[in-house]
Amino acid sequence: MSSAPQSSPSPSIGSLRERYGPRYRWLLLLSVMVGTMASIMSSTIVNVAIPDMSHHFLLGQERAQWVSSGFMVAMTVSMLTTPWLLSRYGYRRTYVGTMLLLMAGGILGGFANNFSLVLIARVAEGLAAGVVQPIPAIIILRAFEPHEQGRATGIFSMGVVLAPAIGPSIGGVLVDLFGWRSIFFMVVPFCIASLWLARKFVPVTAPGGTVAGSDGIGLDWRGLLLATAGTLCLLNGLVALHGGTLQEALALLAGAAFAIAGFILWQRRLGARHGGPLMNLALFSHRQFAMGTIVSAIYGTALFGSTYLLPVYMQLGLQMSASLVGTILMPAGLVLAVTLAIVGRLADRKPTWLLVSIGLAILAASFALMLTVGLGASLWLLVTWAVLGRIGLGFILPSLNLGSMRGLDKSLIPQGSSVINFMRMLGGATGVSLCGIFLEWRLSAHGDSLANATSSPARLAAFNESFLLLAGLCVMAMVAAWQLREPAKAAPAEGH
CATH class of the missing domain: 1.20.1270 (Substrate Binding Domain Of Dnak; Chain:A; Domain 2)
Incomplete structure (x- = not known):
């Protein structure tokens, strides 16, 4: 088309950088941060509403967990399409399309009058979230210098985790006051803000500054x-x-x-x-990338499994209200945001394998220490272990993607970001199912059921065994993380 797109007077990345100067890369990162916050919020906040939703639709535990698992499946698979969508439609059209789909899913879920519509809404949200989540890493690795990438990742991650940190607290209050439907509507204002920012700062070009759709390659259906x-x-x-x-x-x-x-x-x-x-299977010829995908898959299993398990444990194991669960999780989320900002700077100077291993060790310890919590335990004990786990996450998040992809050629970065996110989410989708199945198995073995109105020592024992499973997964990921070390360079031969 000969005329410039009406959505922005300066649609190319070059003209936008010229217009806004050196700060443009940060404005671009902020723009995609808001949309990613909305997608992550839609991923995690619904867990607070699962007990209320289960009661409303008379669901068993296995059907209720598909509210999370259905989202995860859609998000996992759609991540693989991000490089093609960016190449075919460019940054702006891809990003705007995902935000519109995410907002539509939130509105549909909020007005749904049967469980099938809720699942359709969750799948729509998952598809949108999957496409958008690899985009920030692509921007960071292409728009920022290597010595800035850790700081950019830390700041971006800090902003993104504020959504799930504050979200469950607000969501818990909303569930208690207005019911589970209010959870779906929470993403709408974030989507509206992201659409406004996209019109101003997100370029229409594909990664690398090329014209969108110029390669003519179709989607691998x-x-x-x-x-x-x-x-x-x-x-x-x-x-x-x-x-x-x-x-x-x-x-x-x-x-x-x-x-x-x-x-x-x-x-x-x-x-x-x-x-x-x-x-692109050529990615796996890079040793650090291959090891990074293994760590991401195991880490995703533990992370998303715990995201599903913790709210259920607090509400059905410790008999807490949804609003109290959100309040307990808020300090942990705020500590995570601070940790990310600090570790983001360390990621520019310290080896990836060390930061990731430290984070996994702390995360494993936080899961194991959940065994010290009981019905009569102090709330501060629960808060402390939740905070400890989030400190562990703070060491892992800014380091893993950067360390895995820094050695890749720039042309492989979109594929690399898509694949490593896919592997993490595949692990995550498996983790949600695995935790739900393992918990039901251990409950049955202990002679209890979540259908019972009150908790019991048998129920807590089943939850404790589930937390030990997550701790074991983190230890497995540590073994793979040690392989992220760069191979030692051979010393030059003497006398030559």
């Missing part, structure tokens, strides 16, 4: 279908391991293995033909 089928079979297979028959579970898990194998073979074939695969 076959790969996307295989990835979706594999993810769905994996999660349903995990659920069937506990709630269904063994034959059903084995069939689904075999289907997942078949779909994943087919996905890998198809990506390899498409990559060899330069056909634009969803996942």
